[in-house]
Amino acid sequence: MSPSRSTSRRESARRFWLVKTEPHAYSIDDLKRDRTTGWDGVRNHQARNFMRDEMKKGDLVLVYHSNADPPGVVGIATVSREGHPDPTAFDPKDSHFDPKSDPDNPRWIQVELRFKRKFKRMIPLAELKEASRLKGMPLLQKGQRLSVQPVTEAQFEVVVAMAGS
Numbered sequence: 621m622s623p624s625r626s627t628s629r630r631e632s633a634r635r636f637w638l639v640k641t642e643p644h645a646y647s648i649d650d651l652k653r654d655r656t657t658g659w660d661g662v663r664n665h666q667a668r669n670f671m672r673d674e675m676k677k678g679d680l681v682l683v684y685h686s687n688a689d690p691p692g693v694v695g696i697a698t699v700s701r702e703g704h705p706d707p708t709a710f711d712p713k714d715s716h717f718d719p720k721s722d723p724d725n726p727r728w729i730q731v732e733l734r735f736k737r738k739f740k741r742m743i744p745l746a747e748l749k750e751a752s753r754l755k756g757m758p759l760l761q762k763g764q765r766l767s768v769q770p771v772t773e774a775q776f777e778v779v780v781a782m783a784g785s
Contacts, residue, residue, distance in 0.1 A: 633676070634676075634679055634680065635676065635680075636682075636770065637682070638683075638770075647694075648683050652735045656735070658706070658730045658732050662728065667767050668729050671703045671768055678698060678699065680697075690744040693742065693779050699731050699734075703729040703731055704730065704732075707730075710723055743782045747782065757771060757775045
């Protein structure tokens, strides 16, 4: 297979995600400053499975500030390293320590995210809910609390267009 064919195949296989973060703990500005970070501390099995099994290098990620006033999408990151053990699970001094997690058989996974872009304006949750083209987006479903969730390419594009980026 030629390099151009393999690149185009990877492009078509790209997936899209949304990750939630509390801006007082780790914001889009922190990611911009750090350039890359391990997306650690996720302690939900379904979110962990997305990171372990489905998030791939090159996937695009909407960064969402939760527990903010107002909450909303603030920018874009890319997956720069696929799922690997979350070191915070093994550190007894870390708030995400899990005594049941074993380095030889880790329970918790992280991906590495690379900063791509901060939006000129945050897209508030209320505005996302008003966008008819975002119906069905997991973030907008009642009771949806996952900190890592898939979005469709169309949903991703709508949010980016709403940001004017």
